[in-house]
Amino acid sequence: MTLRNRNAYLSEFDWYRSRSINAPFDSMLNNKIACNEVLRHHIDVPPIDFIKNKGRLVSLTDISKSVQSEAVIFALDSVHTYFMKPLAAGKGKGVHRLDSLDGNLILDGISVEKQEILELLDGTDGWLLTHGVTQHPVLAELYSETTNTLRMITTRDHGGNVGLLFSVLRLGTVQTVPVDNGSRGGLVAHVDLESGQLSAARTLWSTDEFDQHPNSGATIKGIVLPDWQGVRDTILELADALPYLQFVAWDVLLTEQGPVVIEANTSSGVNIVQVWGPQRQGKLGDFYRQHGVIS
Known part of the structure; x- marks a missing residue:
């Protein structure tokens, strides 16, 4: 050039x-x-169910109640798909997909045991879980x-x-x-x-x-x-x-x-x-x- x-x-x-x-x-x-909260008044956006920040995991579906990671597994069974995203990163960095299909747990397209997802949730901080669409x-x-x-x-x-x-x-x-x-x-x-x-x-x-x-x-x-x-x-x-x-x-x-x-x-x-x-x-x-x- x-x-x-x-x-x-x-x-x-x-x-x-x-x-x-x-x-x-x-x-x-x-x-x-904040962006999700503003936009949802104007257009469909994926709901956010959980946020983890400063080591505290919060459920937004239960009036900002502190919960344990097991609550995510329980919710995933009915939601079926969550995307885990860092609170402050872009370009797809640190994004994971969690699925529950017929009782089987899947992480980024690979079948895993529950403990592997719990280790991911417990071992990282500064993320949110939003519904898959x-x-x-x-x-x-x-x-x-x-x-x-x-x-x-x-x-x-x-x-x-x-x-x-x-x-x-x-x-x-x-x-x-x-x-x-x-x-x-x-x-x-x-x-x-x-x-x-x-x-x-x-x-x-x-x-x-x-x-x-x-x-x-x-x-x-x-x-x-x-x-x-x-x-x-x-x-x-x-x-x-x-x-x-x-x-x-x-x-x-x-x-x-x-x-x-x-x-x-x-x-x-x-x-x-x-x-x-x-x-x-x-x-x-x-x-x-x-x-x-x-x-």
Whole structure:
């Protein structure tokens, strides 16, 4: 890549500076519990049942009652799937999937004894347990071993108008189970903002393209996401309902009942956008200029 071409791209430093765009509301989005509490008044979000912090495990379904880890096993039997997420980490780090299926316990896709899950719960601190959500069959067909989420970036201009800047579908692989994060080696397929049609998938770490999923063999390129117009309108309405936020990278799961917001992020690394071309003179660069991030 020539120096001239490199200068057409936004840098990680530009991304770092952009994280102040939502100030002073960054802390609300970065706090998974506070964010969940705000968003659930506007859209479906996965319920949070348990939080462990400073060594204390609390059940949110029982008026913030302190409990023992055995309570998680008991609840898992009826909930069937929990995702364990660190309170203060991103990019899929430290995420585990806990399942109960016909009396069998499964951790990250592997059958385990109860003691192994108890050791995980007791041996780590600073996490929450949120309900697993059943993804739309179209997504499950692409790759069923991970929950495959959309990253949808919305921005607000100086006139207060909200727009959808960019979207990709993230797909897990055998290397990333139980998460789908591109930063962990997953695939990302660009979503056409008008039609909801998927491009071939790429990775953040190579120039390879995948018309089909390398593990499931399912076709990716050309697939049209279900009810894309409805999903797009729902996320734009959500962004519009939060007028104090200028930039949000939404993690959205498509279900047969409609979109579910898994998380909201104060920024999205420029790498996931620029896999499909430089953005210094593109829409993201224009947005950064409006907010003084770049000149």
